[in-house]
Amino acid sequence: xxxxxxxxxxxxxxxxxxxxxxxxxxxxxxxxxxxxxxxxxxxxxxxxxxxxxxxxxxxxx
Numbered sequence: 001x002x003x004x005x006x007x008x009x010x011x012x013x014x015x016x017x018x019x020x021x022x023x024x025x026x027x028x029x030x031x032x033x034x035x036x037x038x039x040x041x042x043x044x045x046x047x048x049x050x051x052x053x054x055x056x057x058x059x060x061x
Contacts, residue, residue: 002048004048005048008040008042008043008044008045010041011040012038012041012042012045014037014041015034015036015039015041016038018034019031019034020034040054040055040058
């Protein structure tokens with residue numbers, strides 16, 4: 001397991017927390033931020049890419 005994969009797992013956990021906290025507090029911005037972070041974390045974990053590489057790929061979609 002490389003460093004990027006481990007960071008991806010952490011981002012998923014952190015994103016899930018933000019998403020749920022945003023849901024509880026009715027903060028749509030925080031909820032969306034959590035969803036984005038979870039998605040980046042899942043991609044990072046699966047492919048072992050850096051956050052910047054993934055963010056750039058998402059931006060170019």
